[in-house]
Amino acid sequence: MTTVRTRFAPSPTGYMHIGNLRTALYAYLIARTMNGKFILRIEDTDQERLVEGSVEVIYNTLKLVGLEHDEGPDIGGPFGPYVQSQRKSIYQEWAEKLIARDGGYYCFCSKEKLDSLRQEAGGNITAVKFQDPCRDLGPEEAKKRAASGEPLVVRQKIPRGGSTSFDDLVYGTVTVENSTLEDGILLKSDGLPTYNFANVVDDHLMQISHVIRGSEYLSSAPKYNLIYQALEWEIPAYIHLPLIMKAAGKKLSKREGDASFEDFYNQGYLKEAIVNYITLLGWNPKDDREMFSLDELKKVFSVAGLNNSPAIFDVEKLQWMNGEYIRKMTPEIFYEAALPWLQKAIHRADIDLRKLSGLLQQRTVVLSDIPARVDFIDVLPEYSKDMFVNKKAKTDLVNSLEYLKTCQAELEKLGSWDHETIKQALYAMVESLGVKANTFLTPLRIALSGREVTPGGATELAEILGKAETLQRIKNGITKLTQL
């Protein structure tokens, strides 16, 4: 049995789309679970679409999420070069061979000429009736015109009759009539191949055993098979993947924001959560398990679990999963992850960010939520005294003032300022006043934060803010409640 070789072949056009990442992930997992090789190839045959720095984005993203390739432009390998723009002569050579085997032909028609021919063919764009006049040029004449330097393009010569089918590991057998296929361009006038040709040549030459790509290629796959056949090449196994869509049946698009890996990553989603989530978009382990690390996936992933219907990317579930990963972190690791976000909102030097991070861990879903949750620590926000009125806590303007004064008096007496001391002092008051802790502590929490919702309760906030600041904010609250 030949060794399994899969490839991820992105074009360097900017960002790592989430669907592309998933394709890379599956290709990687299939290689790893089958003891094969995972190859990275850069498809940059469209010189106009090149975006500077995007190859680096590809390298960085793959590395960041842990998809290590065995062969690629940066690390070489026995089938290089792995950048298509550096393989120009290879495609030209095979294009000639394809022509010799009657699988392709030179076309000298200008774009304008063909457009008008299409018009004449009935006004519609159906390829069915379109006949390229160059298709039936004699070989000698074609060669002569080519040699004379006339601008040309190489087109695929699709058989006029019959049908072509191929087997896909997730979609089954797909058949199309050859009459619906067009004689597409294989080699452009700049001498570089189109994807339609390059992918076939490279996949064959690089001995790719399983071609893994999005289902948008499903309908053109028969054309590729015709090329394989014309060249008498072995046809690889095909694994087409269902598309990932945005809600309302729209394809996930970079234009609409948040569709690239780095967008999510920069928003504070963990790479492990992103990988885990997108893996489940189109694949299932055949049991109820949902949490998988990449290492675990390397063991359990299987083509049999691949799904064939499009999936909608659900940010809410990603958020849930991200929260799961955050809660599983050790406090130390979470602190390190949260630190940059904490520092966005907190500039005071006297705040124990480690303690604050401990408060935050259980309540954080996405790291980017952090700044807005803690910015009251630096500066007490302006707030209305109506906030002291809380039905559930049974607080009103009157008892709030009273409790705040009690807190002030009790806390002032405290010698040390640690959580246990503060809590004991305050709970002693709860006890002696005979009220619910919620009722007694809510006014304090409001006074300390100016917020309805806070990370941690009153005693924890008091500890973090420090004695002086705590008393200052209580005083501020008392003043607010005293004024009419």
Add this chain to the structure above:
RNA sequence: GUUCCCAUCGACUAGCGGUCAGGUCACCACCCUUUCACGGUGGCAGCACGGGUUCGAAUCCCGUUGGGAACGCCA
């Protein structure tokens, strides 16, 4: 328009002729609780429609409808 693909709760999915149609997210309720979360318990909710095949269809076939994709000197 033509061709191809898809169709189970709002979302991701399990199911591959006989199941009370299962799980997860979201949502709702209750419990826990110094707010919010976390955690716990319970609940709501689905086989797009119409024909077949069969003793029996979510499962097989056909059609309809709906959704997606491809039809570039883009990949």
